[in-house]
Amino acid sequence: MPYALFSNDAKLSKAYPTAADVWKIARKSGLVVDVVSGQDNTGPRPVLDHDYEIRPCQLEPHEDPARNKADAERDAQTELQLAS
Template sequence: MPYALFCNEAKLSKAYPTEADVWRLARQSGLVVDVMINARRTAGHLQLDNDYEIRPCAAEPEEDPWQNRVEAEQEFNIPFAS
């Protein structure tokens, strides 16, 4: 099942083969923030900014999530794990 970036119910990105692919693209786009979960600032986790979320989705009829991944890797110079 492919994944994409959403805000509320609107699909904002192309579909990609894995959730990790969308996280990499969101991080590259500046949509990921580091949130501290304790007062000592020794523990934190990454989350999406604002109301963004990554969800499974159906690819558009003419869309190939694997080709989207290849194009993103070339455009943003992001090495995706295989």
């Protein structure tokens, strides 16, 4: 089942093969913050900022989650090369 980033009922991202893939894209986009709970001694945990959520989604016509993931990885690699 593909996953995407949502705000309320609006789909904000492309579909990706797993929720972990969407977390990775959200973190890279600056949408993930680390919070510390006063009741939890395990340290900070990542949460999505601004009430975003990652959940299963319906694919758009002709959308390929595997291709979306490959495109995102290629874009990230290109950004690394340009930064060095």
